[in-house]
Amino acid sequence: MLKSENLEIIEAKEFLTDRSLQKVLAASVYNPTQARMDERAKRYSDSKFAVFAAVYDQKICGVIIIEISRNNRLTILDFAVTEPLRGQGIGTALIRHLQLEYTPSEICAQTDDDAVGFYRKLGFVIEKEPELYTDTVRYHCTYFCGL
Numbered sequence: 001m002l003k004s005e006n007l008e009i010i011e012a013k014e015f016l017t018d019r020s021l022q023k024v025l026a027a028s029v030y031n032p033t034q035a036r037m038d039e040r041a042k043r044y045s046d047s048k049f050a051v052f053a054a055v056y057d058q059k060i061c062g063v064i065i066i067e068i069s070r071n072n073r074l075t076i077l078d079f080a081v082t083e084p085l086r087g088q089g090i091g092t093a094l095i096r097h098l099q100l101e102y103t104p105s106e107i108c109a110q111t112d113d114d115a116v117g118f119y120r121k122l123g124f125v126i127e128k129e130p131e132l133y134t135d136t137v138r139y140h141c142t143y144f145c146g147l
Helices: 019-028 034-044 090-102 116-121
Strands: 007-011 049-056 059-068 073-081 106-112 125-128 138-144
Touching (some): 007 090, 019 034, 019 059, 019 073, 034 049, 034 073, 049 090, 073 090, 090 106, 106 116, 116 125, 116 138
Antiparallel strands (some): 007 049, 106 138, 125 138
16 A cells, blocks of 8 residues: 655656656557657646656656646646556545645546546546547546635
8 A cells, every 4th residue: 555655746847758757647648659748748848737746666656737727727638647556545646736736716627437436536526528539438527626
């Protein structure tokens, strides 16, 4: 079991091209080719995005990338935790870090069946998206921070 006192959340934009961060991030990318990972690294280096990594035992084990809106709304664009450590509080720690760092009005994400339970457990309001893709259901998840 993971010891939370050994988990550190760091600002990680400077590690976007690092293969260890990209390896974790690949879990949230459709068809994660090296070209797609490099394109994301380039895109997310813009100042309107923030990148945080969870580090445990000196290894990156979780990544969250957000876009920050002017009205203090955060949108999660990419979010992943390494498979062996899922369900041990790393994702929750990353979300809580966003709340402390930004005190946002709301946090939004889009997800599929694999992660909707995680967001529901944290108190996000879940709405099924209109079907954009024929082979998967998508959900819009919103956490209203002031409530």
